[in-house]
Amino acid sequence: MHILILGAAGMVGRKLLARLVQDGQLGGTPISRLTLHDVVAPEAPAGLRAPVSLSASDFSLPGEAERLVSGRPDVIFHLAAIVSGEAEADFDKGYRINLDGTRRLFDAVRAIGEGYCPRLVFTSSLAVFGAPMPEVIGDEYLTAPLTSYGTQKAIGELLLSDYTRRGIFDGIGIRLPTICVRPGKPNKAASGFFSGIIREPLAGQEAVLPVPDSVRHWHASPRAAVGFLLHAATIEGARLGDRRNLTMPGVSVTVAEQIEALRRIAGDAVVARIRREPDPTIERIVAGWPRAFDARRARELGFTAELDFDSIIRAHIEDELGGRIAA
Amino acid sequence: MHILILGAAGMVGRKLLARLVQDGQLGGTPISRLTLHDVVAPEAPAGLRAPVSLSASDFSLPGEAERLVSGRPDVIFHLAAIVSGEAEADFDKGYRINLDGTRRLFDAVRAIGEGYCPRLVFTSSLAVFGAPMPEVIGDEYLTAPLTSYGTQKAIGELLLSDYTRRGIFDGIGIRLPTICVRPGKPNKAASGFFSGIIREPLAGQEAVLPVPDSVRHWHASPRAAVGFLLHAATIEGARLGDRRNLTMPGVSVTVAEQIEALRRIAGDAVVARIRREPDPTIERIVAGWPRAFDARRARELGFTAELDFDSIIRAHIEDELGGRIAA
Known part of the structure; x- marks a missing residue:
């Protein structure tokens, strides 16, 4: 199994990578190749008995997405994003990476054709929701974001569903809870x-x-977030029906x-x-x-936190x- | 007041135009200029004592949106779209016109800057909703489209809200009911x-x-649809708060x-x-x-059908x- 991770140098990407290397397999199939991408070079993992390609670039630039999927990965983890604060401060950069980059990635998969239809796991965000909100948000609540980041993630979700419905890839979008306890140094994020x-x-x-x-x-732990990603990568897509974006427990x-x-x-x-x-x-x-959320669909589909x-x-x-x- | 209509040759566009010409004003301000655009040349209206510019082009092509908004219209009616069946049959064309065209229009307004902030009325669609749906759909129900057209309209709504929140324009998206009785010849639409x-x-x-x-x-009549558009063009934007997209009664x-x-x-x-x-x-x-819908917000904001x-x-x-x- 060939796995591509976009955003492999980020906190969640590194945790996912460590787990994949430890497991050596995904859903029972041995990992035969890893392609790791980020805007800064991801670290090469030790201990995986399979070739690893490292790549650093702005994946929204013309040709980059095509290059990244040219090896026809079986599973694509799309974790790459300009974070909330930066997407709000830099309108153009946020739209370029979070919207255009995501669409270019999706279109690069489409351009391959020939029956190529990878599993594509997209990390979305609670930022797709905006006030006013009920005390507990259900699976059918309107996505009405109040930030450009949330807007870009909500658009990514819509594209993911449509491209999946079209048979271009088998996509699953997962809205991560706030990750707690986030390892590392204190940062300036409001959260x-x-x-x-x-x-x-x-x-x-x-x-x-x-x-x-x-x-x-x-909240959910980094460990739970990795569990969400692995489950999203291996669950039978048909179980989700047409609604491919899930609020995680x-x-x-x-x-x-x-x-x-x-x-x-x-x-x-x-x-x-x-x-x-x-x-x-x-x-x-x-x-x-x-x-708070009533993340019923995700729980019923076996996502656990x-x-x-x-x-x-x-x-x-x-x-x-x-x-x-x-x- | 300078008014720009994109999609002026369509059924709703022509009805809106006839009404504007008849009224000679919008929201109490005389119409000083009309710019009419469509992919085929719109007909010049008779009886308006103000200059009318006619324009035919693919508004999604580079430079077209910039040209159309260069006269800094006070009100922009964005009615232009590839319809549902065609957007489903032609993936590229649907995304190019309904998504890229809409975004280019929005970005063309942004590029002017200098405090330019027109009212922008965007016609969205019930196609932003997809089954399963409750018997009566409320204002906070999830937009989960099951067509590429619905996806493109839902994305247009998200962009409209974010660009409005950013102060780029003062946008209102209206989801039109199925227009009935549609004048003209029978057509092949499923509806x-x-x-x-x-x-x-x-x-x-x-x-x-x-x-x-x-x-x-x-359902709503063509007459009601024109009423929605006029009200959307003249209502005080602040009354809508951050949620700028409304299901029409x-x-x-x-x-x-x-x-x-x-x-x-x-x-x-x-x-x-x-x-x-x-x-x-x-x-x-x-x-x-x-x-059926509970179009409460729109009714409270004075939209009538x-x-x-x-x-x-x-x-x-x-x-x-x-x-x-x-x-």
């Missing part, structure tokens, strides 16, 4: 604190909480519930490293975000901290 | 019979009904109810001109169409038949 208030205290560092404890949001918790889970697992001294420093800007942005926030914290401690907490 | 079973009998001709009497659908009736309305207005002899000739293909297509099918038939007799029925 950064959701991970920061767990990650930094567990590492012995102070974390800033800029919103009230009552803020509720939808997750855990809906308030910040207060996140903190209490941290206290149960790591104790008061760790929780004491969270410092409350209200930031009205972040508070306002987060107020427009979804709080953590059932509580304690499990999300434990996954972080196991996967990132070697099981150790800074007391 | 043609909805108009045919009224139009032909009233003109003394036989009409074929290919579906069961129990089929329910959503209409009348939900079964074919049986259409026929009984025709009987009330024109009598048994006219109804006797309807011949039942089941067509399983058309029946299957129509079974996937929406049956006929309240019953009798009024739709009367509008046809008044507007197309000079008040006369072929007995």
